[in-house]
Amino acid sequence: PNLAFRISFLLYFLFFTGLVELITVTTPQKYVNVTKGGNVLLQCMFVSTEEETSSLTIQWEFDSSKTCISFICYYQSGKVAITSSYEGRLQPPFSPEISKNASITLSNMQQSDAGVYSCDIHNFPDVEGRSQANIIVNVFEKPSVPFCSVHGNVETGHPVTLTCHSEHGSPKPAYTWTRADAAQATKTLMLPQVCNSVSPATPTGVLKFSNVSQFEFGEYQCNASNVLGFEACTVELNPELGAGVIAGAVIGAILGCVLIALVVWFIVHTVKKQKYKAVNVFLGSQSGVRVLPGVRKLS
Numbered sequence: 001p002n003l004a005f006r007i008s009f010l011l012y013f014l015f016f017t018g019l020v021e022l023i024t025v026t027t028p029q030k031y032v033n034v035t036k037g038g039n040v041l042l043q044c045m046f047v048s049t050e051e052e053t054s055s056l057t058i059q060w061e062f063d064s065s066k067t068c069i070s071f072i073c074y075y076q077s078g079k080v081a082i083t084s085s086y087e088g089r090l091q092p093p094f095s096p097e098i099s100k101n102a103s104i105t106l107s108n109m110q111q112s113d114a115g116v117y118s119c120d121i122h123n124f125p126d127v128e129g130r131s132q133a134n135i136i137v138n139v140f141e142k143p144s145v146p147f148c149s150v151h152g153n154v155e156t157g158h159p160v161t162l163t164c165h166s167e168h169g170s171p172k173p174a175y176t177w178t179r180a181d182a183a184q185a186t187k188t189l190m191l192p193q194v195c196n197s198v199s200p201a202t203p204t205g206v207l208k209f210s211n212v213s214q215f216e217f218g219e220y221q222c223n224a225s226n227v228l229g230f231e232a233c234t235v236e237l238n239p240e241l242g243a244g245v246i247a248g249a250v251i252g253a254i255l256g257c258v259l260i261a262l263v264v265w266f267i268v269h270t271v272k273k274q275k276y277k278a279v280n281v282f283l284g285s286q287s288g289v290r291v292l293p294g295v296r297k298l299s
Helices: 001-017 240-289
Strands: 021-026 031-035 040-042 044-049 057-064 072-077 077-082 105-106 114-122 126-130 134-141 147-152 160-164 174-178 206-209 216-227 230-239
Touching: 021 114, 031 040, 040 134, 044 114, 147 230, 160 174, 160 216, 160 230
Parallel strands: 021 126, 021 134, 031 134
Antiparallel strands: 021 044, 040 105, 057 072, 057 114, 072 077, 114 134, 147 160, 160 206, 174 216, 216 230
């Protein structure tokens, strides 16, 4: 405690006596949005009461929820060090000693690049002031084509669930179900507490029918959308298709069993034939007389 107090007292003393310089690092960006594959400019400027900049150091760091804080770029005395994962994608600051601009440009942005970028600047002997600025970067991506599927027994009076999911998309897509068949598009969907032809947007993409009726049979479309656009998939809610799937599965199983039986028969028949030939060769070598099929050897 005594050492910390002494250091603090010394800094305050140097500051009020004019021996300590100040630096102020700022950025006009608090949040930056960029599309996947695009480029982004991360702006960082500084002002220092120390006119001499030979001791200027600039360090950019990256922090995300999936990784630890890591350095991506370091500048000192005109020399630049860039971490390997950003080589070829990062444009470092240009003459920051003169321009007082420590901005960098990143290209080909991916989802893994989303997170907090920190610009940390020091210009000795400035040891006080605001030496860091943070920028939150969001990488947006259009939803991928979703996958639609039907779950349950598609018959009148049974519960049925429609699901819809996109593997990719940022921000996370919202899902909306609508009737796709033109003849029934104006009829209502039996949704929980909803009576219209369009379901409310949900983050899950699940549409449930607790007691499906014949009026709800037909084609349904799911839209997965975010700020960059949408993609869609369709699915048929049809009892005949459900029965056809079951019948197809049964027929497929029967054909599979028949195929297995034919393969087993062929293997057994081949083995027997090979054994019969081997016996013929052996008996013929013993007597010098070839035993023909269907002819018994005389003793």
